[in-house]
Amino acid sequence: MDYKSKVKELIxxxxxxxxxxxxxxxxxxxGIGEYISSLSNAAALExxxxxxxxxxxxxxTHEIIGTTFDYTVxxxxxxxxxxxxxxxxxxxxxxxxxxxVEGKRVVILDIPAATKVPTSFDNNRYLRIGxxxxxxxxYPERESNLFHVLRVGLxxxxxxxxxxxxxxxxxxxxxxxxKGITLNKRTFKKNLGFxxxxxxxxxxxxxMSDNSGIPIRFAIFKxxxxxxxxxxxxxxxxxxxxxxxDKVLExxxxxxxxxxxxxxxxxxxxxxxxxxxxxxxxxxxxxxxHNQWTTGNAPMITAFSDRIEILSxxxxxxxxxxxxxxxxxxxxxxQKLSDMLLQLHISERTGRGVPKITEVYGKGTYEFRxxxxxxxxxxxxxxxxxxxxxxxxxxxxxxxxxxxxxGTQEDSKGSSEDxxxxxxxxxxxxxxxxxxxxxxxxxxGRKPTKKYVKPLVxxxxxxxxxxxxxxxxxxxxxxxx
Numbered sequence: 001m002d003y004k005s006k007v008k009e010l011i012x013x014x015x016x017x018x019x020x021x022x023x024x025x026x027x028x029x030x031g032i033g034e035y036i037s038s039l040s041n042a043a044a045l046e047x048x049x050x051x052x053x054x055x056x057x058x059x060x061t062h063e064i065i066g067t068t069f070d071y072t073v074x075x076x077x078x079x080x081x082x083x084x085x086x087x088x089x090x091x092x093x094x095x096x097x098x099x100x101v102e103g104k105r106v107v108i109l110d111i112p113a114a115t116k117v118p119t120s121f122d123n124n125r126y127l128r129i130g131x132x133x134x135x136x137x138x139y140p141e142r143e144s145n146l147f148h149v150l151r152v153g154l155x156x157x158x159x160x161x162x163x164x165x166x167x168x169x170x171x172x173x174x175x176x177x178x179k180g181i182t183l184n185k186r187t188f189k190k191n192l193g194f195x196x197x198x199x200x201x202x203x204x205x206x207x208m209s210d211n212s213g214i215p216i217r218f219a220i221f222k223x224x225x226x227x228x229x230x231x232x233x234x235x236x237x238x239x240x241x242x243x244x245x246d247k248v249l250e251x252x253x254x255x256x257x258x259x260x261x262x263x264x265x266x267x268x269x270x271x272x273x274x275x276x277x278x279x280x281x282x283x284x285x286x287x288x289x290h291n292q293w294t295t296g297n298a299p300m301i302t303a304f305s306d307r308i309e310i311l312s313x314x315x316x317x318x319x320x321x322x323x324x325x326x327x328x329x330x331x332x333x334x335q336k337l338s339d340m341l342l343q344l345h346i347s348e349r350t351g352r353g354v355p356k357i358t359e360v361y362g363k364g365t366y367e368f369r370x371x372x373x374x375x376x377x378x379x380x381x382x383x384x385x386x387x388x389x390x391x392x393x394x395x396x397x398x399x400x401x402x403x404x405x406x407g408t409q410e411d412s413k414g415s416s417e418d419x420x421x422x423x424x425x426x427x428x429x430x431x432x433x434x435x436x437x438x439x440x441x442x443x444x445g446r447k448p449t450k451k452y453v454k455p456l457v458x459x460x461x462x463x464x465x466x467x468x469x470x471x472x473x474x475x476x477x478x479x480x481x
Contacts, residue, residue, distance in 0.1 A: 038126035038133035043113035047318035056106035066104030162206035282353035287312035431476035
């Protein structure tokens with residue numbers, strides 16, 4: 001192994017993970033043995049081939065500072081390596097390596113991941129939790145989880161049993177048909193990988209069923225953080241995951257309000273989107289494909305006044321590096337789900353998603369947390385006058401306002417009637433109710449919305465889904481194409 005490259009890879013991670021640890025000149029023989037146990041077990045839990053204890057790197061800054069640590073010393077007339085190997089069970093063939101990185105001496109202890117049974121030191125099993133190593137005897141649930149992983153492997157959507165075994169797939173058939181693909185009713189469960197070896201449905205089947213049982217919410221806050229007023233929460237889950245993804249992408253398109261750019265206008269004005277649509281789409285698809293669904297949690301999508309945050313559960317997958325991640329070297333967390341999206345032409349396995357996002361917004365748009373990855377898509381505001389009404393329900397006193405006869409408030413510099421009509425027609429590409437249209441326009445009552453909807457119906461540009469009951473609460477409107 002190229003240990004110099006390994007050290008450089010480890011210091012690129014924004015935060016220390018459970019399967020590696022940085023030290024400077026620290027030396028404590030028994031403590032090193034405990035680290036061998038804890039890092040070996042942590043590596044197994046995270047699907048890594050090995051864990052690493054590295055001397056010569058600052059734990060806080062990840063700066064290479066060099067070390068004087070000597071792994072050839074004796075412990076009570078016994079070589080350190082022999083002292084450790086004698087008390088580590090089972091023998092996992094750990095090894096010390098001395099290298100020079102950036103002209104400074106670094107020592108790295110390569111610790112293979114546990115395989116059949118947990119790795120112990122001095123008859124005790126240890127594990128890393130956050131920045132601490134702990135005795136597993138005090139954490140029986142974590143110990144049980146470790147044994148399960150060593151026995152059957154890491155939990156995936158394909159080897160995890162569905163909580164519900166009474167699943168139906170009518171929506172999945174409709175979705176595939178809409179893409180020009182016909183599923184075979186007799187073989188689709190096997191072909192798509194929906195079954196465990198015992199014939200029961202797995203988590204992938206649950207995600208693709210008519211009722212996935214997992215909520216997916218898109219929340220909008222008025223301000224720049226969650227302490228501000230929450231404007232709305234839209235629910236897109238509890239159905240076939242493919243349809244949920246489509247709905248989330250569609251709703252993102254609704255929020256991406258075109259802004260009229262009058263700056264340096266000569267003949268025609270430009271329309272500037274609130275955010276880059278392709279970057280948003282790539283980030284959202286990646287969040288669905290790489291989310292750790294086995295925890296029962298969906299990606300979390302939150303819009304603030306200045307950005308959209310897309311949080312997916314889990315971290316960079318085993319076999320991936322930070323350099324490879326940003327280079328677009330895709331390592332799918334959920335291979336079968338990735339295959340389905342590829343088959344349906346929702347995504348493409350070219351690895352262009354992350355590079356596309358970073359090309360537009362830079363690497364800083366990614367934040368790597370302990371158990372999640374967050375992508376922040378910033379808004380491009382042409383001016384403060386162009387803020388979408390969803391984030392400006394309370395108008396500031398210094399803005400000129402006009403009050404219309406029907407009780408709504410509109411900016412004298414706000415969007416034109418034609419722009420509102422255009423937004424309604426785009427929004428109603430799929431049937432929408434009055435309340436949904438009202439929410440999209442940023443109004444607080446039905447009356448102003450009907451001011452636009454009724455003429456569009458009369459003009460034949462919108463159609464009612466229940467023609468004989470225009471006042472029905474279930475009435476929806478759809479754009480006539």
